[in-house]
Amino acid sequence: MSNALIWVGSLLAGASVSAVIAIFLGSTLEYLAARTIGTVWRGGEYDVRGRWASSYNYRSRGAAHVGEQVMQFHQVGRSVYAKNIGGTSPHRHFLKLKIDGSYLTGDWRNMARNANHYGVVQLRITADGTEMIGKWIGFDSSSSIQANNWKLTRQ
Numbered sequence: 001m002s003n004a005l006i007w008v009g010s011l012l013a014g015a016s017v018s019a020v021i022a023i024f025l026g027s028t029l030e031y032l033a034a035r036t037i038g039t040v041w042r043g044g045e046y047d048v049r050g051r052w053a054s055s056y057n058y059r060s061r062g063a064a065h066v067g068e069q070v071m072q073f074h075q076v077g078r079s080v081y082a083k084n085i086g087g088t089s090p091h092r093h094f095l096k097l098k099i100d101g102s103y104l105t106g107d108w109r110n111m112a113r114n115a116n117h118y119g120v121v122q123l124r125i126t127a128d129g130t131e132m133i134g135k136w137i138g139f140d141s142s143s144s145i146q147a148n149n150w151k152l153t154r155q
Contacts, residue, residue, distance in 0.1 A: 008144070047101060049075045049154040054087070056136060057148040067091055073150065080104060084111070095121065102127075107138050108136060116141050123148060130154045 054069045069087030073080060082095040090112060097106030102125045110117035119138015126133070130153065137147040 025154075046129055047075065048073050048099070048104070048125065048129075049082055052082070052132070052149070052152040054084075054089075054093070054152050054154055056150040058146060060140075069093065070155070071095070074098075080106070090095065091115070093118070096122070097123075099125075104132060104134075108138065112121070123150065123152065 004062040005104060009082075009142040028093060050073055052071050054071055056067050058065055058067060067087075067089035069084045070093065071082045071093065072085045073082040075081075078099045080099060081096070082093075082097070084094070086094040091110045092112040092115075094109050094111050096108075097104040104121075104123045106121060106127065107153045108119055108121050117140055119136055120134040121134060123132040123134035125131075132152040134150055135147060136150045137145065140146055
């Protein structure tokens with residue numbers, strides 16, 4: 001009986017540790033896994049791995065702006081992760097997406113210091129795979145909801 005209790009205790013402890021890791025490090029660990037595993041296994045119809053020029057419209061302090069950045073995309077099967085690696089935009093986006101046919105749908109977050117911008121995005125991959133065009137919606141730093149266009153072009 002004591003071996004069974006030890007086994008159950010070990011199982012619960014392992015599940016607890018996994019839950020804590022997922023809460024605090026989930027996105028980072030998923031991104032690192034995609035970066036490592038995605039180089040050898042992508043799966044699916046579209047390969048979106050690589051560098052993409054990102055251009056998106058937004059409003060700040062009542063004025064219209066265009067944010068431009070370069071993003072690195074990693075892919076494992078239908079899961080896609082991307083992060084800002086440069087550009088002139090003050091924003092530093094991290095994307096966590098799923099591919100469904102020619103659509104990418106998922107979450108975005110601005111990882112810049114003191115930023116609290118996040119939301120969802122849906123993009124359509126063009127037939128030739130060189131562009132992704134869609135819309136984003138999300139909260140700005142004052143918790144107002146914004147929505148606008150987002151376009152990515154393969155470099």
